[in-house]
Amino acid sequence: MLPHQSQALLDAITRTLAPLAGEVPLPAITLEQPKDPSHGDVACTAALACAKALKKNPREVAQAVVDGLKADAAVAGLIASMDIAGPGFINFRIAPAARQAVVREVLDNATFGSGRMHAGKHVMVEFVSANPTGPLHVGHTRQAAIGDVLCNLLANQGAQVTREFYYNDAGNQIANLALSVQARLKGLTPESPGWPADGYAGGYIIDIANDFSAKKTVSASDGEAVTASGDIEDLEGIRRFAVTYLRREQDGDLQAFGLKFDVFYLESSLYNDGRVEETVARLKAGGMTYEQDGALFLRTTGIDAGERQDDKDRVMKKREGGYTYFVPDVAYHWRKWERGFAKVINVQGTDHFGTIPRVRAGLQGLDVGIPKNYPDYVLHSMVKVMRGGEEVKVSKRKGGYVTMSDLIEWVGRDAVRYFMVSRKADSEFVFDLDLALAKSDENPVYYIQYAHARICSVAAKVLAEKGIGEADVLHTDLSPLTAPKELQLMAKLAEFGPMLESAAANHAPHTLAHWLKDCAAAFHGAYNAERVLVDDEPTMRARLALYAATRRVLARGLGILGMSAPDRMDREETEPAAAAAV
Numbered sequence: 001m002l003p004h005q006s007q008a009l010l011d012a013i014t015r016t017l018a019p020l021a022g023e024v025p026l027p028a029i030t031l032e033q034p035k036d037p038s039h040g041d042v043a044c045t046a047a048l049a050c051a052k053a054l055k056k057n058p059r060e061v062a063q064a065v066v067d068g069l070k071a072d073a074a075v076a077g078l079i080a081s082m083d084i085a086g087p088g089f090i091n092f093r094i095a096p097a098a099r100q101a102v103v104r105e106v107l108d109n110a111t112f113g114s115g116r117m118h119a120g121k122h123v124m125v126e127f128v129s130a131n132p133t134g135p136l137h138v139g140h141t142r143q144a145a146i147g148d149v150l151c152n153l154l155a156n157q158g159a160q161v162t163r164e165f166y167y168n169d170a171g172n173q174i175a176n177l178a179l180s181v182q183a184r185l186k187g188l189t190p191e192s193p194g195w196p197a198d199g200y201a202g203g204y205i206i207d208i209a210n211d212f213s214a215k216k217t218v219s220a221s222d223g224e225a226v227t228a229s230g231d232i233e234d235l236e237g238i239r240r241f242a243v244t245y246l247r248r249e250q251d252g253d254l255q256a257f258g259l260k261f262d263v264f265y266l267e268s269s270l271y272n273d274g275r276v277e278e279t280v281a282r283l284k285a286g287g288m289t290y291e292q293d294g295a296l297f298l299r300t301t302g303i304d305a306g307e308r309q310d311d312k313d314r315v316m317k318k319r320e321g322g323y324t325y326f327v328p329d330v331a332y333h334w335r336k337w338e339r340g341f342a343k344v345i346n347v348q349g350t351d352h353f354g355t356i357p358r359v360r361a362g363l364q365g366l367d368v369g370i371p372k373n374y375p376d377y378v379l380h381s382m383v384k385v386m387r388g389g390e391e392v393k394v395s396k397r398k399g400g401y402v403t404m405s406d407l408i409e410w411v412g413r414d415a416v417r418y419f420m421v422s423r424k425a426d427s428e429f430v431f432d433l434d435l436a437l438a439k440s441d442e443n444p445v446y447y448i449q450y451a452h453a454r455i456c457s458v459a460a461k462v463l464a465e466k467g468i469g470e471a472d473v474l475h476t477d478l479s480p481l482t483a484p485k486e487l488q489l490m491a492k493l494a495e496f497g498p499m500l501e502s503a504a505a506n507h508a509p510h511t512l513a514h515w516l517k518d519c520a521a522a523f524h525g526a527y528n529a530e531r532v533l534v535d536d537e538p539t540m541r542a543r544l545a546l547y548a549a550t551r552r553v554l555a556r557g558l559g560i561l562g563m564s565a566p567d568r569m570d571r572e573e574t575e576p577a578a579a580a581a582v
């Protein structure tokens with residue numbers, strides 16, 4: 001049912017209960033989808049829920065509801081039949097005309113499926129945020145897909161979304177990057193004495209060293225160009241050049257992935273503008289810190305940080321000097337709050353699980369009015385890449401890991417995007433390269449895109465053969481759409497808007513990926529069961545309208561995933577069934 005149809009039915013049920021209830025408060029009434037389709041299209045447990053408050057038998061209450069609905073003109077065209085089952089369940093079958101209404105809504109509404117849940121809200125989603133110490137790997141790729149689709153889902157619900165990339169361009173990892181490039185400039189290899197203990201050994205370090213020696217100029221998308229001095233002893237120059245070089249490489253990968261960020265925020269800026277020191281000073285002034293064994297601690301166990309509490313106090317500043325990594329994170333999120341983002345979502349790996357209570361505790365310790373559970377987190381598990389039944393090994397330190405650009409080159413951007421969001425974020429995920437390349441119904445990417453291409457091909461063929469204009473199809477009579485598979489497809493289309501709202505509310509892009517596969521299956525089922533090219537022209541036109549609506553919804557869903565909706569595919573060109581079965 002469409003959302004407004006569901007609400008109309010709920011309102012009618014409430015009206016039927018009002019005379020029975022009088023002044024007695026009743027529990028909330030909801031509709032459910034029966035597990036067994038033979039029981040009906042939707043069910044209501046209102047009679048069971050209200051019977052105790054009304055001091056009546058549930059079946060008696062159910063009968064009163066059914067009698068009231070039969071006399072309610074507001075639902076006369078909505079319900080085909082009502083049955084009372086068991087102790088008081090009410091099962092409804094939706095009238096065909098009510099099912100068919102979704103086709104008209106899709107065809108008349110270019111923004112079908114959009115919602116207003118986050119209307120007027122400014123939301124920041126921070127994701128990828130890779131250290132500029134090497135190319136983006138498969139973990140970053142999963143994060144990029146989840147983050148970008150989540151942004152699209154929030155925007156679909158009316159939010160003004162800011163995509164932000166936080167560059168960790170300060171700390172030991174950056175120092176090790178500079179030392180690694182310097183070592184290469186000196187002719188050292190990872191096997192040589194004197195190679196940095198925590199150095200980076202990937203082949204990209206050689207490329208950076210060669211370009212630095214050649215005094216080349218590099219620039220990232222949001223920064224000034226950096227020209228290499230070529231001086232082997234210029235460690236700070238090497239650092240700046242190497243960071244910018246790798247940021248440029250990451251920019252290229254993100255562009256190939258179809259991803260554009262609104263803001264690139266540098267960790268180093270938090271030190272340069274004094275925000276880290278200001279954060280520490282404020283925590284000290286509020287009595288939230290103490291010194292022990294030469295180190296500075298934050299009293300995280302004594303701070304109410306919402307749903308998760310830390311299990312011990314945390315070191316802020318090490319005895320040998322230097323802040324631990326969560327301190328600039330606290331400073332950064334304080335800055336986010338000051339920038340006006342009341343809702344912030346961080347998409348990070350599950351290895352950041354322990355960071356959550358520390359950052360939230362630090363923000364509460366600042367006492368600046370930030371909510372306890374700020375920010376929100378979506379944590380994702382890492383990815384295992386398989387080819388030919390064997391794992392493609394990942395080893396970041398040695399530089400032999402699978403990169404984002406590798407995946408895009410091997411299977412294409414669409415497949416990478418779909419598979420990376422096809423599982424719940426915190427579930428383990430195996431990326432099967434062979435499946436992603438398969439041109440078969442087993443590959444969900446191919447299966448969904450083929451449904452879209454099939455509709456385009458069939459519509460073009462029928463419209464051309466019959467000399468029918470597309471406008472005639474879009475405004476045709478829909479009453480012939482009564483076949484079981486057609487009704488199932490229309491029921492699936494009606495789920496689109498509520499599904500998108502749920503996916504945004506639960507920060508669950510995988511919901512959309514699963515739904516698109518189910519929608520494609522519903523279309524293929526209807527198409528295989530009912531011919532389009534039939535002698536009865538009203539039926540033919542109605543089916544073309546249903547498929548046009550399906551194509552639009554598939555295209556919208558694929559667009560939210562950042563994928564293409566092709567008009568033609570190889571199978572369309574090689575399989576005669578697409579033309580013969582119409």
